[in-house]
Amino acid sequence: MTATQIIRGFELQAVTVFVLLGAYVWRASRRAGALTPLGALFVGGLAVAFFGDPVANWGLTALYSDQFHLLPRAMGWGLSPAQSWACVFTYPWCFPMLAYVGRWVARRAGFVSPLAGFVCGALFGCLNFVLSVPLVFVPNGVIVYQQAPPWPLTLRAGMPDQIQLLDVLGITVFVGVLTALLMPAPGASRLERWLPAGSLARAGFTAALMVGLFVLAFSPALVVRSLGFDTAVAYRKSPYPTVPLYGQVEAYPEETVRNFLDACQQRGDARSCRCTIDAIRRRFTVDEYRAFEERIKKNDVPRELVAVIDECRS
Numbered sequence: 001m002t003a004t005q006i007i008r009g010f011e012l013q014a015v016t017v018f019v020l021l022g023a024y025v026w027r028a029s030r031r032a033g034a035l036t037p038l039g040a041l042f043v044g045g046l047a048v049a050f051f052g053d054p055v056a057n058w059g060l061t062a063l064y065s066d067q068f069h070l071l072p073r074a075m076g077w078g079l080s081p082a083q084s085w086a087c088v089f090t091y092p093w094c095f096p097m098l099a100y101v102g103r104w105v106a107r108r109a110g111f112v113s114p115l116a117g118f119v120c121g122a123l124f125g126c127l128n129f130v131l132s133v134p135l136v137f138v139p140n141g142v143i144v145y146q147q148a149p150p151w152p153l154t155l156r157a158g159m160p161d162q163i164q165l166l167d168v169l170g171i172t173v174f175v176g177v178l179t180a181l182l183m184p185a186p187g188a189s190r191l192e193r194w195l196p197a198g199s200l201a202r203a204g205f206t207a208a209l210m211v212g213l214f215v216l217a218f219s220p221a222l223v224v225r226s227l228g229f230d231t232a233v234a235y236r237k238s239p240y241p242t243v244p245l246y247g248q249v250e251a252y253p254e255e256t257v258r259n260f261l262d263a264c265q266q267r268g269d270a271r272s273c274r275c276t277i278d279a280i281r282r283r284f285t286v287d288e289y290r291a292f293e294e295r296i297k298k299n300d301v302p303r304e305l306v307a308v309i310d311e312c313r314s
Contacts, residue, residue, distance in 0.1 A: 003140045007067050007086075010142075014089035021093045035199040037192050038096060041178070043203040044210035045092035052214035053087055054079040058246070059221035060164050061146035061230065066240040068142075082243040095178060095210075098124050102179035112184035121179025126172040134163045146245050147233045149224050157232035160239070166221040174217040178210075242282055249281045256286070268313070275312035283308065 025039040035043070056062075058079040064070065068084035076083045102121030109116070137143040138161055145164045148154040155163040181191040195202050215222070224230055238245045257277055264273035280289060284304070292302050 003065060003142050004067055006136060006140055006142050007065060011069065011084075011086045011089075014086045017093050018089040029199065034197065035202040037182075037189070037195065038100075039199075040191075040195060040202045040206035041096040041099070041210070042092040044206035045095050046088065047207035047211050048095070048214045049088040049091040050075065051077075052211045052218075053083060053091070055215055056167075056170060056218040056221065057083065059218055059225045060167050061148070061225070061246045062164070062167070063144050063146060063235075063238065063240065063243055063245070065142050066242040070243075081246060081249075082240070094128075095125075095175060098128055098175045099178035099182055102175065103182045106179070106183065107185065114180035114183045114190070117183035118176040118180040122172045122176030125175025126168060129168055129171040133167065138163060141239060144235065144239060146235045147230045149230050150232045153224070154232055158234055160234050162232060162234050164221070166218070166224065170214075170218040170221060174214050177213050177217070237285060237288075238283075242279075244282045245285075248285055251286045252281050252289070253286075256289070257281075272309075272312045276309050279308045279312060280305070 021042065025036065025042050029035045029039045054076040057076070062080075064082045064084045066082065068082070068086060071083045071085055071088070073081065099121050102124045103117055105124070106112075106116045106120040109120075111117070111120075133143060134155075138145075141160075144160065145154075145162055145167075148157055148162050148164045149166070150157045153165050155165065182189045191206075194205070196205055235245060238248065260277050260280075261270075261273050264276065284292070292305050295302055296305075
């Protein structure tokens with residue numbers, strides 16, 4: 001199975017389940033007169049996709065293939081070079097589904113404590129994530145980790161197919177905590193007791209709660225990144241044509257960008273010039289760009305650079 005097939009299948013599944021569950025949540029909430037607990041978790045999943053995921057991706061230096069339908073970079077708050085719309089459609093149903101399954105298993109086993117819910121939810125969250133990301137996405141280049149901490153926090157550290165175990169930990173803990181909040185039973189869970197009365201209040205409360213829990217679950221990865229302990233580098237050049245490495249765009253000095261724009265606008269319009277320098281910064285490291293400049297001085301214009309210019313003029 002190719003990366004394209006995996007991505008298209010994942011996107012189709014994400015959108016289909018999102019629409020079906022979204023319609024169910026809408027009808028159930030209208031009948032109840034307020035957003036249901038499942039509906040609150042659905043909205044909370046959206047908040048995690050838009051706000052929590054960029055933070056976690058920054059900590060993990062996770063890159064999504066540019067074959068995904070990607071969100072505009074600004075929607076990653078400048079933290080993540082690439083995020084997929086597929087995650088926006090997946091998170092609202094995936095996390096609640098795993099939490100509810102975890103609760104069902106715990107209750108079937110005769111347990112009602114939050115700890116039992118956490119264990120069952122964590123197991124299902126871990127299993128689901130491992131089967132999808134480390135065993136499918138990473139080996140096929142759908143998702144890659146630019147850099148990671150060395151062993152034992154990373155499998156195959158420094159290799160293109162390195163596996164960030166802190167990513168597995170984050171999802172495991174997050175789903176486990178969600179499951180614990182749904183214990184001991186429907187209609188009597190801790191989450192339901194905490195929910196405010198109105199739909200908007202419920203949506204806001206659950207969104208804030210889930211984003212906070214998500215960031216907390218990924219705090220080990222955030223600490224590792226902040227302290228510079230992720231020293232196992234798998235990629236010094238992005239494997240994707242339009243998705244830059246973390247820090248690659250920012251590595252271009254402002255003077256370099258300004259000089260390019262000044263020279264370019266003597267021959268072309270401002271829009272295409274800005275498009276060109278933005279595309280150059282995404283596709284090439286600053287060292288590669290400087291090598292291009294040296295070649296241009298010798299009247300050797302790189303074909304890769306010409307292709308970028310032509311794209312922005314079209």
